[in-house]
Amino acid sequence: MEVESTVIGITSRDPQRLYEWYRDTLGLPVAEDETMGPTALNAGGAILSFGVHSEISGPAKEPARHLNSLFIADIDAEQERLVAAGVRCIRDRGREFWGGVISTFVDPDGNYIQLIQLHPGDATHEAAAAGQKA
Structure with a gap:
């Protein structure tokens, strides 16, 4: 398999808040990739994309997973x-x-x-x- 790029999806009940934390507190730069939407950040060679998921509620249940x-x-x-x-x-x-x-x-x-x-x-x-x- 030849991987062309890596996108890591992080889901949350409040993806905007989480995106802003990774951007403002961690200091990750905004991804300049319009296909990823307005809440994507660069993390080295990967892109972090923040979104919602219907089965997500509360804090991570197994955060070390x-x-x-x-x-x-x-x-x-x-x-x-x-x-x-x-x-x-x-x-x-x-x-x-x-x-x-x-x-x-x-x-x-x-x-x-x-x-x-x-x-x-x-x-x-x-x-x-x-x-x-x-």
Whole structure:
């Protein structure tokens, strides 16, 4: 299979609110693709599209089942920015066995968002891996 593009549909009872949160709080840029409609955002090489679904109600019942993972260059700065903005962090940044660092947040609908930095190497990451403050 040759995939030409990737669109991740995120459904919500209030897709406009969720779209605005991903745009304004996470800081994802608006997708310049008119076919995706007015509530689409760029997330690296993928597009996040927000819409409604008749079978959706309340917060995500199993938020760990589907993880929105965003690979970023500076997990320290992004975690600090999101925490300062009041975003709920459920997993402080920590080094994984494969060498990367992951931090997990919750969006307004209860979905999990993982921030991942693949190649950390500064003192902050070393301290986080050891469970200490840098």
